Amino acid sequence: MATQMFVVAKTYVGCGGSTMATVQEKSVVSEDTVGLRVNGESHRVRVEPQWTLQYVLSEKLGLTGTKEFCGEGACGACTVIMDGRPVLSCMTLAIECSGKNIETIEGIARSNHPLIEAYIKHSCMQCGFCTPGFVVTAKALLDRKPDPTVEEIKEAMVGNLCRCGTYPAHIKAIQEAAAVLRDVLRGGVGREQ
Amino acid sequence: MKTFRHVSARSIEEATSILRESGGKARIIAGGTDLLGEMRDGILPEAGYPEILVNIKDIPGLDYVREEGDRLVVGALTRLEDLATNETVKSGYPALGEAARRTASPHIREMGTVAGNICQNNRCWYYWVPNNAFYCLRKGGKACYALTGDARYHSIFGAARVGATACTRACPNSIDMPDYLSKIREGDPAAAAEILLKTNPLPAITGRVCPHWCEGDCARGEFDEPVSIREVERFLGDQVLNEPEGFYEPPHRSTGRRVAVIGSGPAGLSAAHYLRQAGHWVTVFERMPEAGGLLVYGIPPYRLPRDVVRRQIDALEDTGIEFVLNTEIDREGFEELTRTYDAVFVAAGAWKETEAGIAGEQCLVPGTEFLRRTYEQPQDVAGKTVGVIGGGNTAIDVARSLLRLGARPVIFYRRTKDEMPALDEEIRKAEEEGVRFEFLTLPVGAGQETEGVELTCCRMELGELDESGRPRPVRVEGSEYAVHCDLVIKAIVEKPDYSFLPADFVDGRGRLRLDETGHSLRRGVLAGGDFVTGPATVAEAIAAGREAAKYIEAYLVGKARVDDETAPVCTFGQRFDGSCLEPSTRVEVPALSLTEKLRSLTVEETGSLDRRAVEAEAGRCFNCGCVAVSSSDLAPALIALGAKIRTSQRVIDAEDFFSVGVDTSTVLGPGEMVLEVEVPRPGTDARSAFLKFALRKSIDFPIVNCAAAVSTDGGLVKSARICLNSVYGAPVRATAAERYLVGKTVDEATAAEAADAVLADALPLLNNRYKIQIARTLVKRVVLACGPGAGPGAG
Ligand SMILES: Cc1cc2nc3c(=O)[nH]c(=O)nc-3n(C[C@H](O)[C@H](O)[C@H](O)COP(=O)(O)OP(=O)(O)OC[C@H]3O[C@@H](n4cnc5c(N)ncnc54)[C@H](O)[C@@H]3O)c2cc1C
Ligand code: SF4
Numbered sequence: 007m008a009t010q011m012f013v014v015a016k017t018y019v020g021c022g023g024s025t026m027a028t029v030q031e032k033s034v035v036s037e038d039t040v041g042l043r044v045n046g047e048s049h050r051v052r053v054e055p056q057w058t059l060q061y062v063l064s065e066k067l068g069l070t071g072t073k074e075f076c077g078e079g080a081c082g083a084c085t086v087i088m089d090g091r092p093v094l095s096c097m098t099l100a101i102e103c104s105g106k107n108i109e110t111i112e113g114i115a116r117s118n119h120p121l122i123e124a125y126i127k128h129s130c131m132q133c134g135f136c137t138p139g140f141v142v143t144a145k146a147l148l149d150r151k152p153d154p155t156v157e158e159i160k161e162a163m164v165g166n167l168c169r170c171g172t173y174p175a176h177i178k179a180i181q182e183a184a185a186v187l188r189d190v191l192r193g194g195v196g197r198e199q
Numbered sequence: 200m201k202t203f204r205h206v207s208a209r210s211i212e213e214a215t216s217i218l219r220e221s222g223g224k225a226r227i228i229a230g231g232t233d234l235l236g237e238m239r240d241g242i243l244p245e246a247g248y249p250e251i252l253v254n255i256k257d258i259p260g261l262d263y264v265r266e267e268g269d270r271l272v273v274g275a276l277t278r279l280e281d282l283a284t285n286e287t288v289k290s291g292y293p294a295l296g297e298a299a300r301r302t303a304s305p306h307i308r309e310m311g312t313v314a315g316n317i318c319q320n321n322r323c324w325y326y327w328v329p330n331n332a333f334y335c336l337r338k339g340g341k342a343c344y345a346l347t348g349d350a351r352y353h354s355i356f357g358a359a360r361v362g363a364t365a366c367t368r369a370c371p372n373s374i375d376m377p378d379y380l381s382k383i384r385e386g387d388p389a390a391a392a393e394i395l396l397k398t399n400p401l402p403a404i405t406g407r408v409c410p411h412w413c414e415g416d417c418a419r420g421e422f423d424e425p426v427s428i429r430e431v432e433r434f435l436g437d438q439v440l441n442e443p444e445g446f447y448e449p450p451h452r453s454t455g456r457r458v459a460v461i462g463s464g465p466a467g468l469s470a471a472h473y474l475r476q477a478g479h480w481v482t483v484f485e486r487m488p489e490a491g492g493l494l495v496y497g498i499p500p501y502r503l504p505r506d507v508v509r510r511q512i513d514a515l516e517d518t519g520i521e522f523v524l525n526t527e528i529d530r531e532g533f534e535e536l537t538r539t540y541d542a543v544f545v546a547a548g549a550w551k552e553t554e555a556g557i558a559g560e561q562c563l564v565p566g567t568e569f570l571r572r573t574y575e576q577p578q579d580v581a582g583k584t585v586g587v588i589g590g591g592n593t594a595i596d597v598a599r600s601l602l603r604l605g606a607r608p609v610i611f612y613r614r615t616k617d618e619m620p621a622l623d624e625e626i627r628k629a630e631e632e633g634v635r636f637e638f639l640t641l642p643v644g645a646g647q648e649t650e651g652v653e654l655t656c657c658r659m660e661l662g663e664l665d666e667s668g669r670p671r672p673v674r675v676e677g678s679e680y681a682v683h684c685d686l687v688i689k690a691i692v693e694k695p696d697y698s699f700l701p702a703d704f705v706d707g708r709g710r711l712r713l714d715e716t717g718h719s720l721r722r723g724v725l726a727g728g729d730f731v732t733g734p735a736t737v738a739e740a741i742a743a744g745r746e747a748a749k750y751i752e753a754y755l756v757g758k759a760r761v762d763d764e765t766a767p768v769c770t771f772g773q774r775f776d777g778s779c780l781e782p783s784t785r786v787e788v789p790a791l792s793l794t795e796k797l798r799s800l801t802v803e804e805t806g807s808l809d810r811r812a813v814e815a816e817a818g819r820c821f822n823c824g825c826v827a828v829s830s831s832d833l834a835p836a837l838i839a840l841g842a843k844i845r846t847s848q849r850v851i852d853a854e855d856f857f858s859v860g861v862d863t864s865t866v867l868g869p870g871e872m873v874l875e876v877e878v879p880r881p882g883t884d885a886r887s888a889f890l891k892f893a894l895r896k897s898i899d900f901p902i903v904n905c906a907a908a909v910s911t912d913g914g915l916v917k918s919a920r921i922c923l924n925s926v927y928g929a930p931v932r933a934t935a936a937e938r939y940l941v942g943k944t945v946d947e948a949t950a951a952e953a954a955d956a957v958l959a960d961a962l963p964l965l966n967n968r969y970k971i972q973i974a975r976t977l978v979k980r981v982v983l984a985c986g987p988g989a990g991p992g993a994g
């Protein structure tokens with residue numbers, strides 16, 4: 007009885023979809039194809055309601071850099087940036103992401119963000135499984151706070167867990183990347199020798 | 200994750216109407232950090248999964264934090280991070296800002312919403328373990344694992360009842376055991392008996408002969424030994440028979456309606472009792488010279504003394520039920536009853552012998568007849584070998600009676616002990632007492648001899664499973680052999696006798712034609728008990744009688760049947776004494792020695808517990824409930840600050856917003872949605888603070904958290920509000936400490952005193968006593984943080 011209550015329409019939302027059904031008064035729309043903007047590129051993906059964003063990124067879009075580790079929101083490995091916020095893609099339904107701007111580790115790497123070089127320089131990874139999540143979280147921090155204090159870095163990174171215990175290195179890397187970014191902003195060359 | 204339908208609501212009305220119309224099948228998804236965790240791991244019982252998720256994130260206008268006049272208003276969709284970093288909140292409402300800042304991890308705060316946080320499901324790591332590894336009480340299972348296991352995310356203020364307990368669920372009469380056991384613990388056995396009598400009018404009888412499914416399912420059984428519920432029942436049953444006044448009384452009003460009950464077994468007695476209590480005149484017709492049916496003529500007196508049955512019948516008679524004995528109702532008599540009474544209940548039991556299919560069957564004595572005769576005039580079978588055919592309770596009763604008459608009984612059963620339908624407890628007793636068993640043996644022929652009977656038996660082996668799920672016994676070719684017995688009794692299934700009913704009450708295959716409720720034969724003519732089900736148990740017959748009484752009552756007063764027995768759900772504050780969690784053994788039931796037992800057919804084999812023993816048993820009851828905790832970090836801050844929650848239907852004080860339930864932790868009704876949180880601006884003389892103790896600072900639920908808001912006047916406390924969370928199924932407001940603080944200055948000593956007041960009535964579990972110490976320290980510090988010594992906006 008419940009399912010008859012509202013009308014379901016297949017609709018493409020977000021990237022110039024074709025059919026946007028508006029039905030009577032009680033119109034509620036259930037999407038099953040979503041338009042995602044990932045790293046500046048638009049994708050149209052058919053999704054099932056229970057698919058997480060992490061699943062769609064890695065299994066449907068081939069963006070395997072976003073890792074799922076705990077799968078319960080507790081480790082930060084699956085972090086992506088959505089409309090400026092660092093969020094957990096394992097706890098996000100892909101069906102709710104249409105029209106959202108999503109940045110993944112691939113986008114950050116492609117843009118040659120100074121974090122990448124700093125992470126390599128400071129050997130921030132051992133097994134490396136947690137690293138994409140750390141980098142993405144750090145990127146979100148630097149987007150908001152170009153000059154974070156050590157306390158602020160700790161506070162922002164506290165939801166990323168590393169089984170290999172690489173924590174101290176991250177702080178140095180993030181500070182260094184922040185400095186490079188500030189140089190860039192100031193119009194400097196911004197690259198270390 | 201299981202699939203579901205996903206709907207994005209675009210307005211509050213849309214969201215609430217879907218929720219309402221879904222009949223509880225839809226859930227809101229906001230940030231999803233709580234809900235998806237629950238859904239991803241397959242932790243919910245099958246029925247608990249939402250079929251529809253209503254996404255509310257796209258509803259515009261629900262994401263804001265601003266001051267309006269003298270209060271702060273926060274939209275339901277506000278992210279926790281935005282609350283934590285909001286300057287107005289940090290400076291003006293420090294307890295709230297700090298609570299938000301200390302919630303979960305940065306990522307969860309970026310996703311999680313204010314409404315989602317206060318609506319999050321209660322925490323318990325047994326409950327949240329993936330794939331239902333602990334199918335606990337809250338999910339409809341038997342036991343709560345936290346009572347005796349690791350309990351860091353669990354209550355120190357007692358359990359909350361979530362649905363019926365395992366014992367109640369197992370009982371055909373849904374007796375509320377924990378409730379009446381609590382009354383015994385409180386020293387009020389009369390109140391306990393009253394609860395018992397609500398659904399079982401014959402506790403002295405069931406207290407002796409019931410197979411006690413309740414004990415089989417008792418959660419305590421998973422820990423050490425089940426509570427001796429039946430013995431307690433027997434004690435209360437004897438109490439009410441010793442002093443029936445106040446328990447079995449004539450009704451206060453009379454309806455003038457007359458009901459005839461055919462059969463005075465437990466089904467008939469139960470219906471008669473409940474109908475009489477409803478004010479009707481009840482007449483019970485019985486063909487035997489004594490009332491009680493199987494209680495008198497079936498169950499042997501060493502298990503159920505006749506005197507108990509008699510006193511039970513007397514008590515019922517004293518309420519005004521009329522018993523007409525020695526009166527067999529035939530077809531004509533039945534027609535007359537239906538004409539002269541307003542309603543008739545047929546509870547004539549199952550007495551008719553069935554054919555065993557043995558050649559020469561006429562020389563076998565039916566088991567029920569033997570038991571009946573044994574009661575009226577015991578046979579002289581001393582020293583004789585008596586064969587008993589069958590594997591049910593009647594066979595065991597016959598064999599054990601034979602032993603007491605000095606005979607040597609041998610039970611012939613065609614399957615093995617494992618398949619015997621008799622109760623295990625009875626089989627064990629029969630073995631102990633020396634009944635011989637011939638398993639996998641089928642008597643196929645009997646021949647009368649001058650001295651006794653020659654029985655031809657055939658050996659059997661077990662084959663494929665049959666419809667009943669038991670292996671089918673198959674004859675071993677050529678295995679026939681002869682046994683000589685002095686007497687052979689067949690104790691195989693008895694059937695109800697429908698011959699006195701009008702022909703149209705029975706279908707072509709000889710089955711009763713009952714209506715869709717399974718109770719009525721015709722308007723105002725109902726049937727129940729063994730008469731409908733075939734041989735069952737006293738407890739089930741009582742249940743059938745009570746159920747029939749409800750239908751008859753509804754018929755007589757012309758209203759729909761009322762169901763007043765729905766399991767208690769979510770009662771608040773069902774507390775228990777933690778000392779019951781220490782391992783203990785059941786009290787020993789006094790019993791006769793083997794030789795004493797075998798000496799007499801009529802001396803009861805077990806004795807009653809005394810009051811002390813009964814209290815000890817009642818003290819062993821866990822009073823099963825859920826001890827998961829509400830662990831929202833915002834909740835205590837909101838309660839301390841005197842916030843209100845505005846929903847789509849009403850405005851609720853934050854303090855009244857939380858409740859303990861199976862899948863819910865709030866008082867929200869179906870289709871109700873949180874829209875906004877309003878916090879009054881604290882006065883200039885007020886300070887607030889929030890503290891959280893968690894295992895890891897990075898990301899963890901609180902072991903305990905605490906918020907306080909204190910306003911002072913000239914250094915003295917004017918008013919204080921203190922709230923703890925993660926210590927009970929809902930936030931716990933520390934009113935005792937608040938009262939204590941008024942009029943005092945806040946200092947080390949008063950803060951410590953306040954903390955002691957909060958924890959004075961804590962009821963820790965077996966393994967979380969340490970939480971009391973943590974809570975005490977947090978309360979003290981949070982109070983101090985609101986005191987004069989602390990800087991502005993302490994946190
Ligand atoms: C790893 C982890 C650690 C955590 N640690 C903490 C912690 O330390 N402290 C803490 O307090 N919490 C903690 N949480 C819980 C987290 O804070 C909450 O899950 C979050 O705040 C819930 O918000 P949400 O919007 O994501 O809720 P959702 O998951 O979307 O919803 C939660 C519940 O609320 C209902 N709901 C949501 N919005 C509304 C509404 N407007 N009206 C009525 N019902 C609604 C939903 O139906 C659902 O039942 C933790 C969660 C995780 C996964
Ligand atoms: S505390 Fe509640 S949720 Fe946890 S095991 Fe016990 S009954 Fe289940």
Ligand code: SF4
Nearest residue numbers: 366417418820821823
């Ligand atoms: S411990 Fe008490 S409440 Fe729990 S199942 Fe046993 S008798 Fe019932």
Ligand code: FES
Nearest residue numbers: 075077081082096
């Ligand atoms: S995998 Fe998403 S938080 Fe751990």
Ligand code: FES
Nearest residue numbers: 132134168169170
């Ligand atoms: S480098 Fe191995 S988990 Fe972090």
